Amino acid sequence: MPIYFFWGEDEYRLTKAIAALQEKVVDPIWADFNEDIISGEETEAVAEGLYQALTPPFGGGGRLVRVEKTTLGQRCSDALFSELERTLPKLPDTSHLLFTSEKKPDGRLKSTKLLKQYAKFQEFALIPPWKTEQLLEQAATAAAEKGVSLTNAAQEQLVAAVGNDTRLLYQELEKLSLYSAGKEGALDESAIAQLVTANAHNSLQLAKAIRDANTNHGLQLLADLLNRNEPALKIVAVLVGQFRTWFLVKLMLEKGETDKQAIAQSADINNPKRVYFLRQDVQAVSLQQLLNAFPILLNLEADLKRGEDAVNTLQTKIVQLCRIFQRNSQ
Structure with a gap:
């Protein structure tokens, strides 16, 4: 039975x-x-x-x-x-x-x-979009199934393009499999940029826009996310998770830590190879700037849970966050 x-x-x-x-x-x-x-x-x-x-x-x-x-x-x-x-x-x-x-x-x-x-x-639960490590592991497993070899940077770019859409992930890997047939070596990020369409903006891109103090781009990404009915609290969860990872990596670097394994363990990163890219992410920002972002993010979450208007609240807080990361504030 x-x-x-x-x-x-x-x-x-x-x-x-x-x-x-x-x-x-x-x-x-x-x-x-x-x-x-x-x-x-x-x-x-x-x-x-x-x-x-x-x-x-x-x-x-x-x-x-x-x-x-x-x-x-x-x-x-x-x-x-x-x-x-x-x-x-x-x-x-x-x-x-x-x-x-x-x-x-x-x-x-x-x-x-x-x-x-x-x-x-x-x-068969979808991986939450803020769990980047799990999304990268899923992409690596799917790529292996399809016989597609990707560099770490290419995997990150693929995940940024497809998010947690499993169907889209396999569709894009099918395309990459055909492209890589007969080619030697792993596909790099240039192949992903050429072949994979970023069908939807995601909250990780919004986090990067804030880190780069690109207010206009951040507000446009937010509008795209809300137009796709992305829940406001889910957007905040992704931002908190990403800024937490950046903060912990930056903290270890400020302490003089150079061992990738130690940094990965401290920041709850499953794949130590990602530390290289995360170091680049936080190179141009200070530890204090990352620390200053958390009160705004926590207030944002609290305001949304109190029933404040999601659009206005998110827009206001994103502008405030971008101001923290402006060059002249360092």
């Missing part, structure tokens, strides 16, 4: 996992008879899924029943729970029952606890 619960907002990776399961379970010749896709938004979706999963497959291969966008991880009636309790142990080994949801199942629900006794749970 193979049962699965796939959840998360990374639609691309989730879709790939479903396709892999489908290829493993369903004989293509008998797919029309042995694959059922049920909308989880329907009232009787779970009950119908259980009923279909009890049905033996027709012909070769197994049966795959998919209950998509299920709400089972958020609510479950007593009647449905009783049905789950009765049916799950009886599902045949030839039937595979898959629940999918964007939302994380509520571990407090008795239905979730019951499912965990029988089902394999797999998370």
Whole structure:
């Protein structure tokens, strides 16, 4: 009775996992008879899924029943729970029952606890855009899968262009794979600039604009982010994370530390090779300037949480932050 619960907002990776399961379970010749896709938004979706999963497959291969966008991880009636309790142990080994949801199942629900006794749970969460280290690791893994060799600078530029959009990451790597065919050596940032379109501005670019005291560019980046419905608090989280990393790197350099491993450990950087680029990022700014940014960022977060107008508040604070990093303030 193979049962699965796939959840998360990374639609691309989730879709790939479903396709892999489908290829493993369903004989293509008998797919029309042995694959059922049920909308989880329907009232009787779970009950119908259980009923279909009890049905033996027709012909070769197994049966795959998919209950998509299920709400089972958020609510479950007593009647449905009783049905789950009765049916799950009886599902045949030839039937595979898959629940999918964007939302994380509520571990407090008795239905979730019951499912965990029988089902394999797999998370497909998007990496938050402010977790640069994880995004770089994801890009490196994906590049290896596609057989694309990238320099560290090229990886950073690729992540800056695609953000946490996994589908876009693989699309761009497919393009880079075709470009690099027959070429020796790793692709550098010039290849990324030539081939990869920065489809959307991200909050890391906004952090760099502030560091460079480029007020006009920073305000334009902010407008682009808000036009794409980027949550204001998420923008702030990215800024805080980036300035914290810069501050810790600069602090270690000011102390005279030269060992990349030690700097990386102090600044919570998983890949010590990134220290080289971070040193360049903070070369033209002072430790005091970076330190002065934090009260403004904390006030910005507090104002937003109090319900202040997001656009006006963000614009005002970005102007204040840019003033800190003007050359004549050093």
